[in-house]
Amino acid sequence: MTDNMQVLLASRPVGWVTEENFKIVNAAIAKPAEGQILVRNHYLSLDPYMRGRMNDAKSYAAKQEIDQVMVGGTVGEVVESKSPKFKPGDIVVGMYGWQQYGCSDGADVRKIDVSRVPMSAHLGVVGMPGVTAWVGLLDICQPKAGETVVVSAAAGAVGSVVGQIAKLKGCRAVGVAGGQAKCDHVVNELGFDACVDYQAGRLNRDLMAATPDGIDCYFENVGGEILDAVLRRTNAFSRIAVCGLISQYNATEPYGVKTFQAILTNRIKVQGFIVSDRMTLWPPAMGELAGWVASGKLKYRETVAQGLENAPKAFVGLLKGQNFGKQLVKLI
Ligand code: NDP
Numbered sequence: 001m002t003d004n005m006q007v008l009l010a011s012r013p014v015g016w017v018t019e020e021n022f023k024i025v026n027a028a029i030a031k032p033a034e035g036q037i038l039v040r041n042h043y044l045s046l047d048p049y050m051r052g053r054m055n056d057a058k059s060y061a062a063k064q065e066i067d068q069v070m071v072g073g074t075v076g077e078v079v080e081s082k083s084p085k086f087k088p089g090d091i092v093v094g095m096y097g098w099q100q101y102g103c104s105d106g107a108d109v110r111k112i113d114v115s116r117v118p119m120s121a122h123l124g125v126v127g128m129p130g131v132t133a134w135v136g137l138l139d140i141c142q143p144k145a146g147e148t149v150v151v152s153a154a155a156g157a158v159g160s161v162v163g164q165i166a167k168l169k170g171c172r173a174v175g176v177a178g179g180q181a182k183c184d185h186v187v188n189e190l191g192f193d194a195c196v197d198y199q200a201g202r203l204n205r206d207l208m209a210a211t212p213d214g215i216d217c218y219f220e221n222v223g224g225e226i227l228d229a230v231l232r233r234t235n236a237f238s239r240i241a242v243c244g245l246i247s248q249y250n251a252t253e254p255y256g257v258k259t260f261q262a263i264l265t266n267r268i269k270v271q272g273f274i275v276s277d278r279m280t281l282w283p284p285a286m287g288e289l290a291g292w293v294a295s296g297k298l299k300y301r302e303t304v305a306q307g308l309e310n311a312p313k314a315f316v317g318l319l320k321g322q323n324f325g326k327q328l329v330k331l332i
Pocket of ligand 1: 047048049128129132153154155156157158159176177178179182221222242243244245246247248273274275276318319320321322323324325326327
């Protein structure tokens with residue numbers, strides 16, 4: 001074994017994150033104590049929430065400390081075990097962060113079955129992002145067959161699953177994504193009914209054309225102008241699951257929503273949620289998602305950066321929309 005490469009937070013970004021906000025170091029690989037396991041991470045998940053953790057601000061989770069390993073989900077193989085609960089070769093999902101090896105007592109990891117769904121997908125379509133889509137759509141929005149569901153960041157890890165579940169439930173699925181290539185992917189590969197390219201400069205007009213019967217459910221990943229455009233198209237008693245507001249994460253001035261009044265006039269139910277608050281829903285969600293993936297009903301795409309040293313660049317790219325589907329880093 002060699003060193004354990006790690007990526008630390010070097011400084012807090014003001015506005016946009018840059019690669020200079022990170023620092024790459026080589027640490028010694030930890031030696032597991034009695035009751036502990038050593039895991040070699042195969043994939044690191046890059047997720048928008050990491051941007052929020054980089055701020056020195058109060059949020060639903062603790063901030064990322066400077067000079068500490070960046071927080072992050074990982075999937076990897078147990079290479080050494082001093083715990084009766086694990087054996088070498090076990091594949092586990094954990095939160096070991098931006099580093100090649102993780103060591104813990106195993107209470108924070110989950111053994112996974114990679115016979116039906118590959119290892120990497122446990123960080124995406126059947127992992128946290130997939131569960132997020134499932135919870136926000138099915139538990140909060142509760143769409144009925146025939147209704148129109150709109151999701152922003154539709155070509156991303158969460159959004160791509162939301163639209164496909166909406167289709168499985170008999171709804172009209174409309175995505176909002178950046179650029180024609182992403183919209184083509186969402187419609188032609190993932191089976192959405194329509195997709196609006198918000199970068200084309202005709203957001204309100206194109207959203208109106210894509211939602212002839214209005215909008216009953218909106219799965220919010222982005223905020224900003226897209227939220228305003230969606231609120232204008234909402235039907236009475238529509239539901240909005242506020243999952244993320246990525247357009248705001250690097251903004252120094254918050255966007256002021258102009259159509260807030262629609263929430264009153266259309267009696268809209270708006271609910272924010274954090275998927276880690278809904279742990280009882282993870283097992284049924286993961287089971288259903290894995291079944292859909294295994295039967296080919298749920299498709300997914302991954303954008304994979306090679307090598308931990310490329311994680312900072314890939315993370316900046318994720319926030320700028322350079323990923324199709326789930327953004328991962330392959331570590332070995
Ligand atoms: P994605 O894979 O969707 O990647 C992020 C995407 O956001 C980019 O590809 C880009 O797509 C889009 N984006 C970035 N900036 C903007 C902008 N200014 N305007 C419009 N779109 C933008 O990420 P995830 O699927 O992992 O996450 C999606 C959302 O879900 C995020 O807001 C995230 O914070 C949230 N989330 C919330 C959770 C919860 O528990 N509440 C759990 C997991 C995720 P494009 O090219 O189309 O612009």
